[in-house]
Amino acid sequence: MDSSEPFYGPDFARLAAQDPDVAQVLLDEVARLRGGLQLIASENLSSPAVLAALGSTLNDKYAEGYPGHRYYRGCEVADRAEQIAVERAKRLFGADHVNVQPYSGTTAILAAYAALLQPGDGVLALALEHGGHITHGSKVNFSGRWFHVVSYGVRRDTETIDYDEVRDLALRHRPRVIVCGATAYPRLIDFAAFRAIADEAGAWLLADVAHEIGLMAGGAIPSAVPYADVVTFTTHKSLRGPRGGGVLCTDELASGIDRAVFPFTQGGPLMHVVAAKAVAFGEALRPEFRAYAASAVDNGRTLAEGLADEGLRPVSGGTDTHLALVDLRGTGVSGAEAERRCAEAGILLNHNAIPYDPAPATVTSGIRVGTLCATTQGMGAAEMREIASLVVRAIRQPGAITSVLERVKGLTATHPAYPR
Numbered sequence: 560m561d562s563s564e565p566f567y568g569p570d571f572a573r574l575a576a577q578d579p580d581v582a583q584v585l586l587d588e589v590a591r592l593r594g595g596l597q598l599i600a601s602e603n604l605s606s607p608a609v610l611a612a613l614g615s616t617l618n619d620k621y622a623e624g625y626p627g628h629r630y631y632r633g634c635e636v637a638d639r640a641e642q643i644a645v646e647r648a649k650r651l652f653g654a655d656h657v658n659v660q661p662y663s664g665t666t667a668i669l670a671a672y673a674a675l676l677q678p679g680d681g682v683l684a685l686a687l688e689h690g691g692h693i694t695h696g697s698k699v700n701f702s703g704r705w706f707h708v709v710s711y712g713v714r715r716d717t718e719t720i721d722y723d724e725v726r727d728l729a730l731r732h733r734p735r736v737i738v739c740g741a742t743a744y745p746r747l748i749d750f751a752a753f754r755a756i757a758d759e760a761g762a763w764l765l766a767d768v769a770h771e772i773g774l775m776a777g778g779a780i781p782s783a784v785p786y787a788d789v790v791t792f793t794t795h796k797s798l799r800g801p802r803g804g805g806v807l808c809t810d811e812l813a814s815g816i817d818r819a820v821f822p823f824t825q826g827g828p829l830m831h832v833v834a835a836k837a838v839a840f841g842e843a844l845r846p847e848f849r850a851y852a853a854s855a856v857d858n859g860r861t862l863a864e865g866l867a868d869e870g871l872r873p874v875s876g877g878t879d880t881h882l883a884l885v886d887l888r889g890t891g892v893s894g895a896e897a898e899r900r901c902a903e904a905g906i907l908l909n910h911n912a913i914p915y916d917p918a919p920a921t922v923t924s925g926i927r928v929g930t931l932c933a934t935t936q937g938m939g940a941a942e943m944r945e946i947a948s949l950v951v952r953a954i955r956q957p958g959a960i961t962s963v964l965e966r967v968k969g970l971t972a973t974h975p976a977y978p979r
Contacts, residue, residue, distance in 0.1 A: 568615045592976040595905035596946060596967055600882035600929025601742070601770065603799045604936070604976055605835075606842060612835035613801055623827040625817060637830045644837035648805065651776050651840050652784050656813035658806040658820050659836050660828040664769040664793035666820075667804035668694040669701065671789045673819035674812060675736050675763050678705045683729055683762070684738035685720070686710035689914050690884070692742045692767065709734065713744075713914050718875040720744070722752050729760035739787075740767030743911050743927050745863070745878035750786035757788075766790045769804075771880055773797025776843045777852025780880060788812060797855065797881060797931055800839025801832045851934060855881040858930035861940045865947025866928075871954075874913050874925065882929040886913050890954060894923030897954045901926075904953040904960045905967035906946075936974040945970070 575582040592604070617640060623630040626638035641659060648657040661667035676682070682702070685691035689712040693700040696708030709732050714721045729737060737760070739753045750766060757764040766783035768775065772792035775782040783790050790807040794800035808816050821828070842848055856879070863873040863883040874884040887897055894910030901908055912918075913925035928950070933942065949966060952959045 567611070568618075589977060593971055594968065595907055595971065596949075597932035597976070598906060598908040598928045598930075598946070598950075600909075600927050600931065601796050602929075603796055603931040605795070605799050605801060605839070607977070608842070609800055609835045609838050612838050613831055615831050615834060617834050618829075618831040620830050621827045622830050623821065625821070637833075640830060640834040640837060641828070644833050644840060647837060647840035647844060648807075651843055652772075652782070652790075652807055654784050654790070654807035655810040656808050656816065658808075658816055659803075659833055660820050660825065661791075661804035661806060662825060662829065662832075663802070664767075664791060664804040665694055666824060667791040667793075667806050668692075668765075668767060670816060670819040670824050671765055671791050671806060672702065672706070672736070673823050674815040675765070675789065676706060680706055680736070681732055681734035682706045682708045682736050682738060683725070683732065683734040684708060684710060685741050685744070686712045688912050688916065688920075689713045690741040690744035692740070692769070695738050695740075695767070713875075715915060718914050719746050720748065722749065722756070725753070726756045726759070729756050729762065733760055734762050736765050737762045738765045738767060739783075740765075740769070740791075742770060743882070743884050745859075745873070745880060745883050746875050747780060747879045748783075750781065750783045754786040763788045767792075769793040770796055770882065773799065773843065773848075774852045774856060774880060777849045779849075779852035779856045789816065794836050794839055797852070798839050798843060799851075799931075799935065801835035803829070803832050803836060805836070854939065855930050855934040858934050858939065858943050859883060861943040862928060862930055862947055865944045866950065869947055869951040871951060881931050881934070882927060884911060884913060885926050885928065886924060887926060887954070888924050892954050893918060894925050895921065897926050900957060900960065901950060901953045904949070904963040905971075906950060906953060906963075908950070932976070933974075936971075936976055938970070938974050942970060942974065 620637050621631050622634045622637040626641050644659040645657050684695035694702045696703045711725045737757045764787045766787035774780045795802040859878045859881040863878045872886040898910040908928045910923045911925050911927035912923045916924045918924045949963050953963045
């Protein structure tokens with residue numbers, strides 16, 4: 560390399576020369592992405608600019624603390640990266656305060672709990688089997704072991720949140736925190752209703768919007784920020800950023816949230832990831848991201864409608880976001896088997912419990928699909944309708960796997976991941 564050329568980090572040629580085994584793994588992963596339809600609702604394709612920031616020498620810097628108040632010297636450049644990320648996120652989300660250091664969505668929620676709760680305190684959250692997350696009270700997770708969690712669910716008739724039940728449980732149990740948010744709930748959450756319930760019960764309101772935060776940033780769905788005391792999110796789903804998390808909160812809770820992230824739950828931040836978050840926030844501030852968010856929602860509705868037209872029942876009758884939950888009981892095929900058949904046909908999705916599912920969690924009666932990756936690849940309504948047909952053929956007709964795979968390759972050839 561010419562010494563006059565700018566250098567931010569190593570390039571692929573050096574990796575290929577030094578460690579061809581790992582270099583081939585990276586090439587194979589790109590080939591995998593390009594060779595199939597990525598319908599896993601919690602995944603997306605980050606931009607080359609985000610990936611460049613991840614591969615930078617900011618990886619090398621220990622920066623325990625916050626800008627201007629670090630444990631180690633030499634953090635003046637890292638400070639700039641974090642300040643850019645924070646200011647962009649505040650502008651993007653309209654939040655009083657932002658912490659961009661959490662390593663993941665789970666550590667973001669852990670920090671929120673640490674700021675608002677003491678062990679043994681009460682929490683009210685959506686049941687895992689009705690679309691909630693393990694951090695909302697699962698016994699295998701810290702949330703279910705450290706706190707007294709009461710769960711609310713969805714109605715049997717509408718498969719939507721029963722706000723009357725939420726209010727009744729909140730007034731009966733008086734939790735310190737009410738959690739609204741989900742990982743497999745396709746409908747909009749009424750944050751104003753949750754705010755009113757939290758105020759009546761004297762509880763903090765925590766919105767966990769790991770899936771929807773990018774859609775909120777893009778104005779495609781209503782934001783939780785004006786209603787919740789604390790909002791936790793991930794940066795790698797609908798925001799199209801690096802793998803990581805973040806916390807938004809009111810000024811009142813800012814210092815408590817910051818202390819809960821560091822030093823209570825984490826050590827030094829991953830500064831290359833913080834820089835990549837700054838890139839993602841900057842991209843999300845652009846008009847084209849608003850168009851992307853709107854398209855992801857439109858594609859979600861079209862995909863759900865297409866699956867319904869092909870004879871599969873969307874839970875709650877459809878979706879308001881990028882993801883849909885599908886009831887397979889009418890097909891005689893389990894969620895786990897449907898996942899396997901689709902994978903053979905080059906379609907990646909996940910088996911998922913449906914509300915009041917009679918099947919065990921390892922098997923399930925449903926699948927979850929999402930449109931984030933396909934929308935990033937430029938697919939629209941016509942492709943969504945075809946994808947719905949391909950998913951149904953793969954599930955219902957095992958003998959059609961080869962022909963479905965051929966059509967999948969045709970779609971990904973014209974709408975590739977990471978086009979050259």
